[in-house]
Amino acid sequence: MKSSWIAKSIAFDGKVRIIFMDNTYLLQEIFHRRTMSQVLKEALGRTVSAAGLIGGLLKDPQQMSLKIRASSAGLNIFAEADASGHVRGYLSEEWFQRPSEGLSLGQIIGSRGNIQVVQETGTNRMFTGITDMPYANITDDISHYYGQSEQTPTWVTVNICIDHQKQRVTSSRGVLAQLLPGADPGLMQQVQEAVDKCDFMLYPNQQHEASHELLLSPPGGGALLEIKPLHWYCECTKEMLSGLLLSLDPKELSNLVLQAEPAEVVCSHCGEKYVFSPIEIQNLLNTLQRRRTIP
Numbered sequence: 001m002k003s004s005w006i007a008k009s010i011a012f013d014g015k016v017r018i019i020f021m022d023n024t025y026l027l028q029e030i031f032h033r034r035t036m037s038q039v040l041k042e043a044l045g046r047t048v049s050a051a052g053l054i055g056g057l058l059k060d061p062q063q064m065s066l067k068i069r070a071s072s073a074g075l076n077i078f079a080e081a082d083a084s085g086h087v088r089g090y091l092s093e094e095w096f097q098r099p100s101e102g103l104s105l106g107q108i109i110g111s112r113g114n115i116q117v118v119q120e121t122g123t124n125r126m127f128t129g130i131t132d133m134p135y136a137n138i139t140d141d142i143s144h145y146y147g148q149s150e151q152t153p154t155w156v157t158v159n160i161c162i163d164h165q166k167q168r169v170t171s172s173r174g175v176l177a178q179l180l181p182g183a184d185p186g187l188m189q190q191v192q193e194a195v196d197k198c199d200f201m202l203y204p205n206q207q208h209e210a211s212h213e214l215l216l217s218p219p220g221g222g223a224l225l226e227i228k229p230l231h232w233y234c235e236c237t238k239e240m241l242s243g244l245l246l247s248l249d250p251k252e253l254s255n256l257v258l259q260a261e262p263a264e265v266v267c268s269h270c271g272e273k274y275v276f277s278p279i280e281i282q283n284l285l286n287t288l289q290r291r292r293t294i295p
């Protein structure tokens, strides 16, 4: 399967919901869009993976967003996912303005990070929860968030393998397990042991074998209920980004037109580049001028 996917199952005698995910291709696409250090890849990869897994808990048309605030002001990581398998994630610009190469995940998050989760719980009802990040590694902090904020025993684990020489994600897999109401809290230990032992997480580079094994017999004796693709998605359009272009100094824009130079605007959420030709820039300036002259 040349796409990213999640699979949902109910296991351990109907007491645990388990979501499996392979988002290798999705992370490859994200890192292809923007160059970043190893530790930033790890941080963004984990956040996007966690959002993809949490998206597996939602029902159509619900969505959720995840915001990680590191200890230093302005250093944020965002990810969003919906029940249809759309996922996106990005880092605030501040991350790219300071060196991070050689640092660990714990060092870049620091001891005063926090996690904010905004999740739709029903029609038009949003639930916002914020917790601290005692583990400073994102995944364990999200498990901590569910225990603290929603009092639902939940465990999130991801395994992202990156070939740093080739600058490429070779594999990314994750699992989210959540106890259903009435389940003994001690059951989570068994779930973790079963998941840690399964080929899907142990041998992530064996793409087909491990997926096949998982789909035939998921750990915990459950059955798979649903498999669906995960897609990278950003709602940006050239029209939306034209507003950003117009926030620049009109003199600067007029100069570009005079010099017959195009302008490039990059969506900070997904890294997509939009090129505006001198004619398009002139048209935008004309529209702006008209708006200003109409009382």
Ligand SMILES: [Zn+2]
Pocket (backbone or CB within 6 Å): 234, 235, 236, 267, 268, 269, 270, 271, 272
């Ligand atoms: Zn975008």
